[in-house]
Amino acid sequence: MKKLLTGNEAVARGAFEAGVKFASAYPGTPSTEILENIATYKKDILAEWAPNEKVALEAVIGASIAGARAIASMKHVGVNVAADPLFTYAYTGVNGGMVLVTADEPGQHSSQNEQDNRNYAKFAKIAMLEPTDSQEAKDMTKAAFEISEKYDTPVLLRMTTRVCHSKGIVACKDREEVGIKDYVKNTKKYITVPAHARILRLKVEERLQKLLEFSNNTSLNYIEWNSNKIGVIASGGCCSYAKEVFGDSASYLKLGFTHPLPTEKIKEFCNKVEKVYIIEENDPYIEEQVRLLGFECIGKDLIPFCGELTPDVIRKAIYGKENPSIDYDADKVVPRPPTLCAGCPHRGFFYTIGKRKNLLVSGDIGCYTLGFAEPYNAMDYNICMGASISAGHGAQQVFSMQENLPMRAVAVLGDSTFFHTGINSLLGVAYNQSNTITVILDNRITGMTGHQENPGSGYTLQGKETTPVDIEKLVRACGIEQVKVINPNDLTTVENALDWALSLHEPAVIITRWPCVLKKFSPQDKEEFRGTFTKRCTVDAEVCVGCRSCIKTGCPAIFFDKTSKKANIGLDCVGCEVCLQVCPKQAIRKEEA
Amino acid sequence: MVKSILLVGVGGQGTILASKLLTTGLMEAGYDVKMSEIHGMSQRGGSVSSQVRYGDKVESSVIEVGGADILVSFEKMEALRWLKYLKPAGKVVVNDYEINSMPILSGKFDYPAGILEELSSKVPTKIVCAAKQAAELGNPKVMNIILLGTIIKSMGLEAIHWEKIIRDNVKAQFVELNVKALAVGMSLV
Numbered sequence: 061m062k063k064l065l066t067g068n069e070a071v072a073r074g075a076f077e078a079g080v081k082f083a084s085a086y087p088g089t090p091s092t093e094i095l096e097n098i099a100t101y102k103k104d105i106l107a108e109w110a111p112n113e114k115v116a117l118e119a120v121i122g123a124s125i126a127g128a129r130a131i132a133s134m135k136h137v138g139v140n141v142a143a144d145p146l147f148t149y150a151y152t153g154v155n156g157g158m159v160l161v162t163a164d165e166p167g168q169h170s171s172q173n174e175q176d177n178r179n180y181a182k183f184a185k186i187a188m189l190e191p192t193d194s195q196e197a198k199d200m201t202k203a204a205f206e207i208s209e210k211y212d213t214p215v216l217l218r219m220t221t222r223v224c225h226s227k228g229i230v231a232c233k234d235r236e237e238v239g240i241k242d243y244v245k246n247t248k249k250y251i252t253v254p255a256h257a258r259i260l261r262l263k264v265e266e267r268l269q270k271l272l273e274f275s276n277n278t279s280l281n282y283i284e285w286n287s288n289k290i291g292v293i294a295s296g297g298c299c300s301y302a303k304e305v306f307g308d309s310a311s312y313l314k315l316g317f318t319h320p321l322p323t324e325k326i327k328e329f330c331n332k333v334e335k336v337y338i339i340e341e342n343d344p345y346i347e348e349q350v351r352l353l354g355f356e357c358i359g360k361d362l363i364p365f366c367g368e369l370t371p372d373v374i375r376k377a378i379y380g381k382e383n384p385s386i387d388y389d390a391d392k393v394v395p396r397p398p399t400l401c402a403g404c405p406h407r408g409f410f411y412t413i414g415k416r417k418n419l420l421v422s423g424d425i426g427c428y429t430l431g432f433a434e435p436y437n438a439m440d441y442n443i444c445m446g447a448s449i450s451a452g453h454g455a456q457q458v459f460s461m462q463e464n465l466p467m468r469a470v471a472v473l474g475d476s477t478f479f480h481t482g483i484n485s486l487l488g489v490a491y492n493q494s495n496t497i498t499v500i501l502d503n504r505i506t507g508m509t510g511h512q513e514n515p516g517s518g519y520t521l522q523g524k525e526t527t528p529v530d531i532e533k534l535v536r537a538c539g540i541e542q543v544k545v546i547n548p549n550d551l552t553t554v555e556n557a558l559d560w561a562l563s564l565h566e567p568a569v570i571i572t573r574w575p576c577v578l579k580k581f582s583p584q585d586k587e588e589f590r591g592t593f594t595k596r597c598t599v600d601a602e603v604c605v606g607c608r609s610c611i612k613t614g615c616p617a618i619f620f621d622k623t624s625k626k627a628n629i630g631l632d633c634v635g636c637e638v639c640l641q642v643c644p645k646q647a648i649r650k651e652e653a
Numbered sequence: 654m655v656k657s658i659l660l661v662g663v664g665g666q667g668t669i670l671a672s673k674l675l676t677t678g679l680m681e682a683g684y685d686v687k688m689s690e691i692h693g694m695s696q697r698g699g700s701v702s703s704q705v706r707y708g709d710k711v712e713s714s715v716i717e718v719g720g721a722d723i724l725v726s727f728e729k730m731e732a733l734r735w736l737k738y739l740k741p742a743g744k745v746v747v748n749d750y751e752i753n754s755m756p757i758l759s760g761k762f763d764y765p766a767g768i769l770e771e772l773s774s775k776v777p778t779k780i781v782c783a784a785k786q787a788a789e790l791g792n793p794k795v796m797n798i799i800l801l802g803t804i805i806k807s808m809g810l811e812a813i814h815w816e817k818i819i820r821d822n823v824k825a826q827f828v829e830l831n832v833k834a835l836a837v838g839m840s841l842v
Contacts, residue, residue, distance in 0.1 A: 225689065227676060227689075229685065300712040303712040383720060385740075390734075396730075398698055619758045
């Protein structure tokens with residue numbers, strides 16, 4: 061049966077066909093749809109959102125120890141969070157096969173960095189596979205489980221944005237029911253006290269030797285002979301780009317199994333071609349191995365070390381020019397940056413805090429990162445998930461050391477990010493009693509990645525009702541005594557809450573509780589937020605004086621009509637009333653949509 | 654021979670459904686097909702593209718600069734943003750429809766004038782009013798299917814059984830509307 065699948069859908073299909081029983085992940089672009097699609101195989105696989113990637117990987121490790129084939133998926137920076145369990149499970153090895161999918165982001169379409177997670181395979185000394193397209197994504201997911209069990213190793217499946225989000229035709233097969241292996245207590249393998257771990261350490265090295273032999277012999281690494289003038293070595297998505305550029309004019313060493321790299325195959329290939337090009341995104345991972353083996357090659361000296369290596373980029377690097385294209389006046393084009401949606405509950409908060417002075421706003425990862433941009437300019441930095449609170453705490457401690465310095469730190473993060481790693485950070489604030497203000501923007505869902513349920517939403521990935529976390533109670537349980545829950549659309553309430561928090565000499569938490577405008581309301585939401593998003597605001601042109609105060613809320617539903625010199629509100633308005641409150645002439649009214 | 658179709662627009666305009674139907678139809682017609690989309694932050698009102706490539710054997714899912722046979726833009730200014738990806742001998746179908754980006758809404762920039770003239774002076778350009786046509790069909794959301802119709806006609810893909818593709822992929826109550834919209838789109842070019 062042939063299906064048109066994205067790489068992410070294909071990994072999910074591969075997991076299904078491989079007989080996987082358990083899957084866990086935390087959402088993150090470009091990996092999110094892997095678990096969402098695994099969840100569609102409800103009868104055969106238990107799929108769960110975890111609060112963060114470390115929890116996801118640990119749950120998958122437990123499932124593997126208990127004997128099931130299990131898979132974890134995450135974006136590249138998620139693997140940093142999950143690195144701790146990964147490096148030790150690399151020592152113990154598996155029972156049921158275990159695969160970790162890393163979705164890297166050359167080009168940083170939706171990420172804060174461009175780390176090359178192939179380095180993790182080398183670092184943790186585990187096997188790695190790199191699919192080029194959807195068919196390979198499915199096939200290699202299955203192969204990864206075979207390798208995992210045969211060589212007693214976790215396997216890293218390295219995807220990139222284009223492989224994740226590109227569609228291709230995939231020949232699908234039936235599920236292979238491999239069952240669940242017996243669980244047998246084996247402390248020498250799984251208890252990693254130093255006495256055991258030193259022995260495991262030697263086994264890891266022996267395993268690498270066996271994997272090297274596999275790498276040299278597997279059909280996952282193969283040579284396509286054409287001309288011997290040019291030889292191209294590539295892995296992952298880059299293989300398809302290289303073929304677009306070089307076509308039949310080059311021979312190819314196509315690498316699918318990339319840790320350990322197939323040294324013998326590389327030697328065979330490099331000995332037979334006159335000139336070797338290494339086409340790989342990000343780090344010179346393959347190139348360094350080729351050079352270590354004593355071969356000259358053309359790699360990062362000519363080909364960009366960052367961004368995607370799409371065919372035009374390779375063409376420009378090697379031949380000095382792109383394909384001919386149309387010459388036109390591109391200056392006419394106005395940028396189209398992402399914006400907070402009309403009705404976004406973050407708007408009222410950022411509009412208000414952006415007006416304040418002597419604040420350091422410690423940001424985090426989510427839609428609300430857009431609070432840094434015009435017209436709010438209300439964020440000073442963002443580092444990684446959960447860092448808003450802990451980095452805000454550190455900043456506040458240093459501000460507090462300086463007498464008469466009026467600066468205060470305000471940490472800002474979303475509900476899902478708070479569950480991810482913010483809770484630990486808040487414990488640090490409460491324990492060390494810094495004067496930090498933490499604002500949890502609780503929009504009742506994981507927004508940025510496309511509305512995944514989370515521990516606060518009251519539902520699981522499978523749509524089952526579950527106990528929702530009470531954020532206020534959780535915050536208090538961490539040791540924070542000063543807590544307020546507010547409606548962020550009410551600007552006076554936001555102002556008052558900030559004044560209140562700033563007047564305190566102890567940690568305070570403000571929870572803004574209002575649903576994401578794009579959220580599909582649960583029955584509980586319908587009850588709590590009755591009538592929300594069913595009205596709209598309009599401008600009374602008679603009263604509007606064209607002062608543009610409403611424009612400064614940064615709402616995409618509001619525009620300034622240059623002919624009439626009046627503000628106007630489009631049909632995408634959902635009646636959050638932020639603009640209505642900032643209009644000095646009361647020219648904005650609310651009506652039924 | 655590989656053909657490349659570039660669909661561009663603004664997040665929320667339905668380029669994803671249009672390209673899903675397109676690629677499904679191409680696969681069922683026996684072509685090798687690859688498609689690339691980037692999602693993520695673009696959902697929040699940003700510029701979006703779906704890159705569709707089909708033929709006997711397709712390697713890369715990505716359309717390179719100067720690589721598209723046709724550029725179909727769901728929004729006027731986006732046509733100009735992506736024009737460098739068109740082959741010099743390629744053609745443009747542009748929806749005469751404006752979505753103001755934030756810098757325009759805030760009054761920092763004007764929506765650029767003369768886009769259609771700039772396009773028409775450089776490359777064969779077909780201007781369509783899919784919004785108006787969709788309104789006449791009674792649902793502004795089918796703008797994307799009307800534009801899909803223009804692609805099908807422009808690329809000579811009428812022989813594929815599109816009605817079946819729509820029936821298989823669209824909710825039952827919208828099938829008839831979408832089939833009509835597709836026919837309207839095909840009649841526009």
